[in-house]
Amino acid sequence: MADRVGGRPAAQTESTIRDWDDADPSGQTYRRVLFVDSDLTEVENRGGVFEECTFRGVRFNASTHTDAAFVNCTFVRCSLFDTTFTRCKLVGSLFDDCAHSLMKVTGGDWSFSGLPGADLKGAEFTGVKMREADLTGLRAQKAVLRDLDLSGASLQKADFTGADLRGSDLSTLDPLTVTLKDARIDVTQAMVVAAALGLEVRP
Incomplete structure:
Protein backbone atom coordinates (compact mmCIF):
# COMPACT_ATOMS: atom_id res chain seq x y z
CA MET A 1 0.00 0.00 0.00
CA VAL A 105 -14.21 17.70 -7.56
CA THR A 106 -15.49 21.21 -6.86
CA GLY A 107 -14.43 23.11 -3.75
CA GLY A 108 -13.72 21.43 -0.44
CA ASP A 109 -10.58 20.56 1.49
CA TRP A 110 -8.28 17.72 0.41
CA SER A 111 -5.25 18.91 2.40
CA PHE A 112 -2.74 16.22 3.47
CA SER A 113 -4.48 13.74 1.17
CA GLY A 114 -2.48 11.15 -0.74
CA LEU A 115 -2.90 10.43 -4.45
CA PRO A 116 0.59 9.10 -5.28
CA GLY A 117 0.75 7.70 -8.80
CA ALA A 118 -2.99 8.24 -9.30
CA ASP A 119 -4.33 8.32 -12.86
CA LEU A 120 -6.37 11.53 -13.14
CA LYS A 121 -6.52 11.65 -16.94
CA GLY A 122 -9.56 13.73 -17.83
CA ALA A 123 -10.52 14.38 -14.19
CA GLU A 124 -11.60 17.85 -13.02
CA PHE A 125 -10.51 19.53 -9.77
CA THR A 126 -11.64 23.15 -9.35
CA GLY A 127 -11.19 25.46 -6.36
CA VAL A 128 -9.97 22.70 -4.06
CA LYS A 129 -7.65 23.18 -1.08
CA MET A 130 -4.88 20.55 -1.43
CA ARG A 131 -2.20 21.87 0.91
CA GLU A 132 0.68 19.44 1.47
CA ALA A 133 -1.07 16.76 -0.58
CA ASP A 134 1.08 13.89 -1.89
CA LEU A 135 0.73 14.05 -5.68
CA THR A 136 4.04 12.34 -6.41
CA GLY A 137 3.98 10.59 -9.78
CA LEU A 138 0.49 11.90 -10.52
CA ARG A 139 -0.71 11.12 -14.07
CA ALA A 140 -2.88 14.11 -14.91
CA GLN A 141 -2.77 14.26 -18.70
CA LYS A 142 -5.52 16.57 -20.04
CA ALA A 143 -6.92 16.99 -16.53
CA VAL A 144 -8.49 20.23 -15.33
CA LEU A 145 -6.68 21.34 -12.16
CA ARG A 146 -7.76 24.95 -11.80
CA ASP A 147 -7.55 27.36 -8.88
CA LEU A 148 -6.09 24.75 -6.52
CA ASP A 149 -4.23 25.59 -3.31
CA LEU A 150 -1.21 23.32 -3.78
CA SER A 151 1.04 25.06 -1.27
CA GLY A 152 3.47 22.54 0.16
CA ALA A 153 2.20 19.76 -2.13
CA SER A 154 4.58 17.06 -3.39
CA LEU A 155 4.57 17.19 -7.19
CA GLN A 156 7.73 15.29 -8.13
CA LYS A 157 7.53 13.19 -11.31
CA ALA A 158 3.95 14.32 -11.98
CA ASP A 159 2.78 14.33 -15.60
CA PHE A 160 0.69 17.40 -16.46
CA THR A 161 0.78 16.94 -20.24
CA GLY A 162 -2.07 18.99 -21.75
CA ALA A 163 -3.49 19.79 -18.29
CA ASP A 164 -5.19 23.09 -17.43
CA LEU A 165 -3.37 24.41 -14.36
CA ARG A 166 -4.49 28.03 -14.51
CA GLY A 167 -4.92 29.75 -11.17
CA SER A 168 -3.30 26.96 -9.15
CA ASP A 169 -0.44 27.47 -6.68
CA LEU A 170 2.69 26.08 -8.36
CA SER A 171 5.17 27.34 -5.76
CA THR A 172 6.43 23.80 -4.99
CA LEU A 173 6.62 22.71 -8.63
CA ASP A 174 10.11 21.89 -9.91
CA PRO A 175 9.83 22.08 -13.72
CA LEU A 176 12.87 19.82 -14.04
CA THR A 177 11.12 16.91 -12.31
CA VAL A 178 7.66 17.12 -13.90
CA THR A 179 6.21 16.93 -17.41
CA LEU A 180 4.50 20.12 -18.55
CA LYS A 181 4.21 19.64 -22.32
CA ASP A 182 1.22 21.59 -23.68
CA ALA A 183 -0.01 22.41 -20.16
CA ARG A 184 -1.96 25.66 -19.82
CA ILE A 185 -0.79 28.20 -17.23
CA ASP A 186 -1.42 31.90 -16.66
CA VAL A 187 1.09 34.78 -16.69
CA THR A 188 1.68 34.72 -12.93
CA GLN A 189 2.38 31.00 -13.03
CA ALA A 190 4.74 31.47 -15.97
CA MET A 191 6.81 33.80 -13.82
CA VAL A 192 6.89 31.23 -11.00
CA VAL A 193 8.05 28.51 -13.39
CA ALA A 194 10.66 30.79 -14.94
CA ALA A 195 12.02 31.67 -11.50
CA ALA A 196 12.18 27.97 -10.61
CA LEU A 197 14.33 27.46 -13.70
CA GLY A 198 16.72 30.12 -12.45
CA LEU A 199 15.63 32.76 -14.94
CA GLU A 200 15.52 36.42 -14.01
CA VAL A 201 12.17 37.87 -14.98
CA ARG A 202 12.16 41.57 -15.86
CA PRO A 203 9.52 43.88 -17.34
Missing part, protein backbone atom coordinates in the same frame (compact mmCIF):
# COMPACT_ATOMS: atom_id res chain seq x y z
CA ALA A 2 1.14 3.57 -0.67
CA ASP A 3 2.38 5.56 2.31
CA ARG A 4 0.20 8.23 3.86
CA VAL A 5 1.40 11.83 4.08
CA GLY A 6 3.86 12.00 6.95
CA GLY A 7 4.07 8.20 7.10
CA ARG A 8 1.04 7.95 9.38
CA PRO A 9 -0.45 4.44 9.54
CA ALA A 10 -4.13 3.89 8.73
CA ALA A 11 -6.42 3.70 11.74
CA GLN A 12 -7.51 0.21 12.85
CA THR A 13 -11.12 -0.45 11.88
CA GLU A 14 -13.55 -1.66 14.53
CA SER A 15 -16.43 -3.04 12.44
CA THR A 16 -17.04 -4.33 8.91
CA ILE A 17 -19.81 -3.79 6.38
CA ARG A 18 -19.91 -6.06 3.30
CA ASP A 19 -22.09 -5.79 0.22
CA TRP A 20 -23.66 -2.54 1.41
CA ASP A 21 -26.62 -2.50 -1.00
CA ASP A 22 -29.26 0.26 -0.94
CA ALA A 23 -26.85 2.46 1.00
CA ASP A 24 -27.97 5.92 2.05
CA PRO A 25 -25.17 7.58 4.05
CA SER A 26 -26.75 11.05 3.93
CA GLY A 27 -26.63 12.68 7.35
CA GLN A 28 -25.07 9.59 8.95
CA THR A 29 -21.70 9.26 10.71
CA TYR A 30 -19.43 6.21 10.40
CA ARG A 31 -16.22 5.84 12.38
CA ARG A 32 -13.48 3.25 11.85
CA VAL A 33 -15.65 1.03 9.64
CA LEU A 34 -14.21 -1.29 6.98
CA PHE A 35 -16.39 -1.33 3.85
CA VAL A 36 -15.67 -4.32 1.60
CA ASP A 37 -16.85 -4.98 -1.99
CA SER A 38 -19.84 -2.64 -1.66
CA ASP A 39 -21.67 -1.12 -4.60
CA LEU A 40 -22.40 2.60 -4.05
CA THR A 41 -23.05 3.27 -7.74
CA GLU A 42 -25.28 6.35 -8.24
CA VAL A 43 -25.63 6.91 -4.48
CA GLU A 44 -26.52 10.50 -3.52
CA ASN A 45 -24.67 11.32 -0.32
CA ARG A 46 -25.52 14.64 1.33
CA GLY A 47 -23.64 15.41 4.51
CA GLY A 48 -22.54 11.86 5.32
CA VAL A 49 -19.44 11.69 7.52
CA PHE A 50 -16.82 8.93 7.41
CA GLU A 51 -13.97 9.13 9.92
CA GLU A 52 -10.91 6.86 9.70
CA CYS A 53 -12.82 4.36 7.56
CA THR A 54 -11.33 1.98 4.99
CA PHE A 55 -12.97 1.21 1.64
CA ARG A 56 -11.72 -1.90 -0.18
CA GLY A 57 -13.00 -2.71 -3.65
CA VAL A 58 -15.93 -0.32 -3.26
CA ARG A 59 -17.64 0.99 -6.42
CA PHE A 60 -18.51 4.69 -6.21
CA ASN A 61 -19.30 4.96 -9.93
CA ALA A 62 -21.55 7.92 -10.86
CA SER A 63 -22.20 8.68 -7.18
CA THR A 64 -22.50 12.25 -5.88
CA HIS A 65 -21.21 13.54 -2.56
CA THR A 66 -22.21 17.02 -1.38
CA ASP A 67 -20.98 18.68 1.85
CA ALA A 68 -19.79 15.24 2.96
CA ALA A 69 -16.61 14.25 4.81
CA PHE A 70 -14.14 11.39 4.39
CA VAL A 71 -11.54 12.30 7.02
CA ASN A 72 -8.36 10.20 7.31
CA CYS A 73 -10.01 7.47 5.24
CA THR A 74 -8.25 4.88 3.08
CA PHE A 75 -9.49 3.88 -0.38
CA VAL A 76 -7.95 0.67 -1.79
CA ARG A 77 -8.72 -0.56 -5.32
CA CYS A 78 -11.93 1.47 -5.43
CA SER A 79 -13.65 2.66 -8.61
CA LEU A 80 -14.56 6.35 -8.66
CA PHE A 81 -15.59 6.53 -12.32
CA ASP A 82 -17.65 9.69 -12.93
CA THR A 83 -17.87 10.33 -9.17
CA THR A 84 -18.66 13.92 -8.10
CA PHE A 85 -17.48 15.58 -4.88
CA THR A 86 -18.86 19.04 -4.10
CA ARG A 87 -17.60 21.01 -1.08
CA CYS A 88 -16.39 17.81 0.55
CA LYS A 89 -13.69 17.33 3.18
CA LEU A 90 -11.14 14.59 2.48
CA VAL A 91 -8.35 15.80 4.75
CA GLY A 92 -5.72 13.12 5.31
CA SER A 93 -7.34 10.50 3.08
CA LEU A 94 -5.27 8.11 0.96
CA PHE A 95 -6.15 6.63 -2.44
CA ASP A 96 -4.24 3.46 -3.36
CA ASP A 97 -4.62 1.79 -6.78
CA CYS A 98 -8.01 3.42 -7.43
CA ALA A 99 -9.71 4.34 -10.73
CA HIS A 100 -10.51 8.06 -11.03
CA SER A 101 -11.71 8.41 -14.64
CA LEU A 102 -14.01 11.42 -15.19
CA MET A 103 -14.02 12.22 -11.46
CA LYS A 104 -15.17 15.79 -10.72
Whole structure:
Protein backbone atom coordinates (compact mmCIF):
# COMPACT_ATOMS: atom_id res chain seq x y z
CA MET A 1 0.00 0.00 0.00
CA ALA A 2 1.14 3.57 -0.67
CA ASP A 3 2.38 5.56 2.31
CA ARG A 4 0.20 8.23 3.86
CA VAL A 5 1.40 11.83 4.08
CA GLY A 6 3.86 12.00 6.95
CA GLY A 7 4.07 8.20 7.10
CA ARG A 8 1.04 7.95 9.38
CA PRO A 9 -0.45 4.44 9.54
CA ALA A 10 -4.13 3.89 8.73
CA ALA A 11 -6.42 3.70 11.74
CA GLN A 12 -7.51 0.21 12.85
CA THR A 13 -11.12 -0.45 11.88
CA GLU A 14 -13.55 -1.66 14.53
CA SER A 15 -16.43 -3.04 12.44
CA THR A 16 -17.04 -4.33 8.91
CA ILE A 17 -19.81 -3.79 6.38
CA ARG A 18 -19.91 -6.06 3.30
CA ASP A 19 -22.09 -5.79 0.22
CA TRP A 20 -23.66 -2.54 1.41
CA ASP A 21 -26.62 -2.50 -1.00
CA ASP A 22 -29.26 0.26 -0.94
CA ALA A 23 -26.85 2.46 1.00
CA ASP A 24 -27.97 5.92 2.05
CA PRO A 25 -25.17 7.58 4.05
CA SER A 26 -26.75 11.05 3.93
CA GLY A 27 -26.63 12.68 7.35
CA GLN A 28 -25.07 9.59 8.95
CA THR A 29 -21.70 9.26 10.71
CA TYR A 30 -19.43 6.21 10.40
CA ARG A 31 -16.22 5.84 12.38
CA ARG A 32 -13.48 3.25 11.85
CA VAL A 33 -15.65 1.03 9.64
CA LEU A 34 -14.21 -1.29 6.98
CA PHE A 35 -16.39 -1.33 3.85
CA VAL A 36 -15.67 -4.32 1.60
CA ASP A 37 -16.85 -4.98 -1.99
CA SER A 38 -19.84 -2.64 -1.66
CA ASP A 39 -21.67 -1.12 -4.60
CA LEU A 40 -22.40 2.60 -4.05
CA THR A 41 -23.05 3.27 -7.74
CA GLU A 42 -25.28 6.35 -8.24
CA VAL A 43 -25.63 6.91 -4.48
CA GLU A 44 -26.52 10.50 -3.52
CA ASN A 45 -24.67 11.32 -0.32
CA ARG A 46 -25.52 14.64 1.33
CA GLY A 47 -23.64 15.41 4.51
CA GLY A 48 -22.54 11.86 5.32
CA VAL A 49 -19.44 11.69 7.52
CA PHE A 50 -16.82 8.93 7.41
CA GLU A 51 -13.97 9.13 9.92
CA GLU A 52 -10.91 6.86 9.70
CA CYS A 53 -12.82 4.36 7.56
CA THR A 54 -11.33 1.98 4.99
CA PHE A 55 -12.97 1.21 1.64
CA ARG A 56 -11.72 -1.90 -0.18
CA GLY A 57 -13.00 -2.71 -3.65
CA VAL A 58 -15.93 -0.32 -3.26
CA ARG A 59 -17.64 0.99 -6.42
CA PHE A 60 -18.51 4.69 -6.21
CA ASN A 61 -19.30 4.96 -9.93
CA ALA A 62 -21.55 7.92 -10.86
CA SER A 63 -22.20 8.68 -7.18
CA THR A 64 -22.50 12.25 -5.88
CA HIS A 65 -21.21 13.54 -2.56
CA THR A 66 -22.21 17.02 -1.38
CA ASP A 67 -20.98 18.68 1.85
CA ALA A 68 -19.79 15.24 2.96
CA ALA A 69 -16.61 14.25 4.81
CA PHE A 70 -14.14 11.39 4.39
CA VAL A 71 -11.54 12.30 7.02
CA ASN A 72 -8.36 10.20 7.31
CA CYS A 73 -10.01 7.47 5.24
CA THR A 74 -8.25 4.88 3.08
CA PHE A 75 -9.49 3.88 -0.38
CA VAL A 76 -7.95 0.67 -1.79
CA ARG A 77 -8.72 -0.56 -5.32
CA CYS A 78 -11.93 1.47 -5.43
CA SER A 79 -13.65 2.66 -8.61
CA LEU A 80 -14.56 6.35 -8.66
CA PHE A 81 -15.59 6.53 -12.32
CA ASP A 82 -17.65 9.69 -12.93
CA THR A 83 -17.87 10.33 -9.17
CA THR A 84 -18.66 13.92 -8.10
CA PHE A 85 -17.48 15.58 -4.88
CA THR A 86 -18.86 19.04 -4.10
CA ARG A 87 -17.60 21.01 -1.08
CA CYS A 88 -16.39 17.81 0.55
CA LYS A 89 -13.69 17.33 3.18
CA LEU A 90 -11.14 14.59 2.48
CA VAL A 91 -8.35 15.80 4.75
CA GLY A 92 -5.72 13.12 5.31
CA SER A 93 -7.34 10.50 3.08
CA LEU A 94 -5.27 8.11 0.96
CA PHE A 95 -6.15 6.63 -2.44
CA ASP A 96 -4.24 3.46 -3.36
CA ASP A 97 -4.62 1.79 -6.78
CA CYS A 98 -8.01 3.42 -7.43
CA ALA A 99 -9.71 4.34 -10.73
CA HIS A 100 -10.51 8.06 -11.03
CA SER A 101 -11.71 8.41 -14.64
CA LEU A 102 -14.01 11.42 -15.19
CA MET A 103 -14.02 12.22 -11.46
CA LYS A 104 -15.17 15.79 -10.72
CA VAL A 105 -14.21 17.70 -7.56
CA THR A 106 -15.49 21.21 -6.86
CA GLY A 107 -14.43 23.11 -3.75
CA GLY A 108 -13.72 21.43 -0.44
CA ASP A 109 -10.58 20.56 1.49
CA TRP A 110 -8.28 17.72 0.41
CA SER A 111 -5.25 18.91 2.40
CA PHE A 112 -2.74 16.22 3.47
CA SER A 113 -4.48 13.74 1.17
CA GLY A 114 -2.48 11.15 -0.74
CA LEU A 115 -2.90 10.43 -4.45
CA PRO A 116 0.59 9.10 -5.28
CA GLY A 117 0.75 7.70 -8.80
CA ALA A 118 -2.99 8.24 -9.30
CA ASP A 119 -4.33 8.32 -12.86
CA LEU A 120 -6.37 11.53 -13.14
CA LYS A 121 -6.52 11.65 -16.94
CA GLY A 122 -9.56 13.73 -17.83
CA ALA A 123 -10.52 14.38 -14.19
CA GLU A 124 -11.60 17.85 -13.02
CA PHE A 125 -10.51 19.53 -9.77
CA THR A 126 -11.64 23.15 -9.35
CA GLY A 127 -11.19 25.46 -6.36
CA VAL A 128 -9.97 22.70 -4.06
CA LYS A 129 -7.65 23.18 -1.08
CA MET A 130 -4.88 20.55 -1.43
CA ARG A 131 -2.20 21.87 0.91
CA GLU A 132 0.68 19.44 1.47
CA ALA A 133 -1.07 16.76 -0.58
CA ASP A 134 1.08 13.89 -1.89
CA LEU A 135 0.73 14.05 -5.68
CA THR A 136 4.04 12.34 -6.41
CA GLY A 137 3.98 10.59 -9.78
CA LEU A 138 0.49 11.90 -10.52
CA ARG A 139 -0.71 11.12 -14.07
CA ALA A 140 -2.88 14.11 -14.91
CA GLN A 141 -2.77 14.26 -18.70
CA LYS A 142 -5.52 16.57 -20.04
CA ALA A 143 -6.92 16.99 -16.53
CA VAL A 144 -8.49 20.23 -15.33
CA LEU A 145 -6.68 21.34 -12.16
CA ARG A 146 -7.76 24.95 -11.80
CA ASP A 147 -7.55 27.36 -8.88
CA LEU A 148 -6.09 24.75 -6.52
CA ASP A 149 -4.23 25.59 -3.31
CA LEU A 150 -1.21 23.32 -3.78
CA SER A 151 1.04 25.06 -1.27
CA GLY A 152 3.47 22.54 0.16
CA ALA A 153 2.20 19.76 -2.13
CA SER A 154 4.58 17.06 -3.39
CA LEU A 155 4.57 17.19 -7.19
CA GLN A 156 7.73 15.29 -8.13
CA LYS A 157 7.53 13.19 -11.31
CA ALA A 158 3.95 14.32 -11.98
CA ASP A 159 2.78 14.33 -15.60
CA PHE A 160 0.69 17.40 -16.46
CA THR A 161 0.78 16.94 -20.24
CA GLY A 162 -2.07 18.99 -21.75
CA ALA A 163 -3.49 19.79 -18.29
CA ASP A 164 -5.19 23.09 -17.43
CA LEU A 165 -3.37 24.41 -14.36
CA ARG A 166 -4.49 28.03 -14.51
CA GLY A 167 -4.92 29.75 -11.17
CA SER A 168 -3.30 26.96 -9.15
CA ASP A 169 -0.44 27.47 -6.68
CA LEU A 170 2.69 26.08 -8.36
CA SER A 171 5.17 27.34 -5.76
CA THR A 172 6.43 23.80 -4.99
CA LEU A 173 6.62 22.71 -8.63
CA ASP A 174 10.11 21.89 -9.91
CA PRO A 175 9.83 22.08 -13.72
CA LEU A 176 12.87 19.82 -14.04
CA THR A 177 11.12 16.91 -12.31
CA VAL A 178 7.66 17.12 -13.90
CA THR A 179 6.21 16.93 -17.41
CA LEU A 180 4.50 20.12 -18.55
CA LYS A 181 4.21 19.64 -22.32
CA ASP A 182 1.22 21.59 -23.68
CA ALA A 183 -0.01 22.41 -20.16
CA ARG A 184 -1.96 25.66 -19.82
CA ILE A 185 -0.79 28.20 -17.23
CA ASP A 186 -1.42 31.90 -16.66
CA VAL A 187 1.09 34.78 -16.69
CA THR A 188 1.68 34.72 -12.93
CA GLN A 189 2.38 31.00 -13.03
CA ALA A 190 4.74 31.47 -15.97
CA MET A 191 6.81 33.80 -13.82
CA VAL A 192 6.89 31.23 -11.00
CA VAL A 193 8.05 28.51 -13.39
CA ALA A 194 10.66 30.79 -14.94
CA ALA A 195 12.02 31.67 -11.50
CA ALA A 196 12.18 27.97 -10.61
CA LEU A 197 14.33 27.46 -13.70
CA GLY A 198 16.72 30.12 -12.45
CA LEU A 199 15.63 32.76 -14.94
CA GLU A 200 15.52 36.42 -14.01
CA VAL A 201 12.17 37.87 -14.98
CA ARG A 202 12.16 41.57 -15.86
CA PRO A 203 9.52 43.88 -17.34
